Amino acid sequence: MSSSSGFQRRRRSPSPAALLGVVLAVAVAVGASTARDDGLGRTPQMGWSSWNHFGCGINEMVIRSTVDALVSTGLANAGYTYVNLDDCWADNQRTEQGLMSVNPKTFPSGIKALADYAHSKGLKLGLYSSAGTRTCSDKMPGSLGHEDIDAKTFASWDADYLKYDNCYRDDSNETVRFPKMSLALSNAGRPIFYSICEWGFMNVATWGGQYGNSWRTTGDINDTWASMLSNIDTNDAYAGYAKPGGWNDPDMLEVGNGGMSYREYVVHFSLWAIAKAPLIIGCDVSSISKETLSILTNSEVIAINQDPIGIQGKKVRKYDDEIEVWAGPLSQQRTAVLLLNRGAAGSRQVTAAWPDIVIGAGVAVEARDVWEDREHETLPGKFTGSLTAEVAPHSCKLFVLTPVAGQAGGAS
Ligand SMILES: *[C@@H]1O[C@H](CO)[C@@H](O)[C@H](O)[C@H]1NC(C)=O
């Protein structure tokens, strides 16, 4: 058959692939018009924040040594890019000109110098404010009514990220106060990642993506098993709203802060990874233990979080109050599966059944345990229909399932 007759045929009747291309192009265009779409946050943001470990006790030496430690430990290479100052970096009052200014005692060199330092090491610098008259500590002015000037100030210091909290608000609506800062950041002349910290009020997931790169779906996490699970459960309800450019945020990591066991922190990190949550380290990285580092730098777990298709994994099966299966699709027809034992009593057998994790009935997969022995292990053999593993109390197993050669087309 000549190429010209092939061309004729295609002109008369567009191929399914061509039609799919049109559908995808339309879908992308629609997505772009409703998202903040500033090119930031194409995968969940990774970095560090001062709050969970240091609270208000920050100064420029803490931030500089954190920058140094992120580089020397390999965390920067693993993808942790943002170095975020949380509450308490600014002076108590605005200047006479109405500007927010740095606390001169704790940050005598100023924010611009810190940003320059972070940038010189290949990292980025984040700041914090509140959509109210004061920040949550009451030690800083908030940005309500000063959105434009504050966004321009942050940009003039070359800041790369803003976490925007919800303390000391007035009676006005979240759906008004948070978009105001979004617009101010867009007009500030510098790409600034916008992390909305609205605590899940007003169903923020349903509108946050138009304005922010991530939005908190929950109240504050604390360094306990109960708090960690409570936050990820709440966050799970909004899974459908996450996508490249905008992510549900169940709050920052507590891994390494000492309140949970090694296995519980593995569960914490695994759930955050599969749920496409921001991976913002909350411990003191300048005195980080080998064990904590081994969790935070597990490159196969990070790759699940940073997978380019950006679909949030969710709870797909709850067998009883202890046993759950979480799953989500990855690129190249792979699937991430997490088998969770929330119970404290003993080990349990946990089964991921193919219909629950949306794999075609006859599809055989190879299963890679991305935590096994803190190394990594591809299980012997292949699996069809289901995968079962024994899971210790307060523990999980996390697998990446890959259709075996010759069957890749069978995955649904
Ligand atoms: C806030 O705004 C939303 C959407 O515009 C509206 O549905 C809601 O009732 C408002 N809430 C308050 C407390 O004004």
Ligand SMILES: *[C@@H]1O[C@H](CO)[C@@H](O)[C@H](O)[C@H]1NC(C)=O
């Ligand atoms: C930690 O969070 C849990 C669950 O959200 C809550 O019940 C508990 O009171 C919190 N603990 C502290 C010390 O804030």
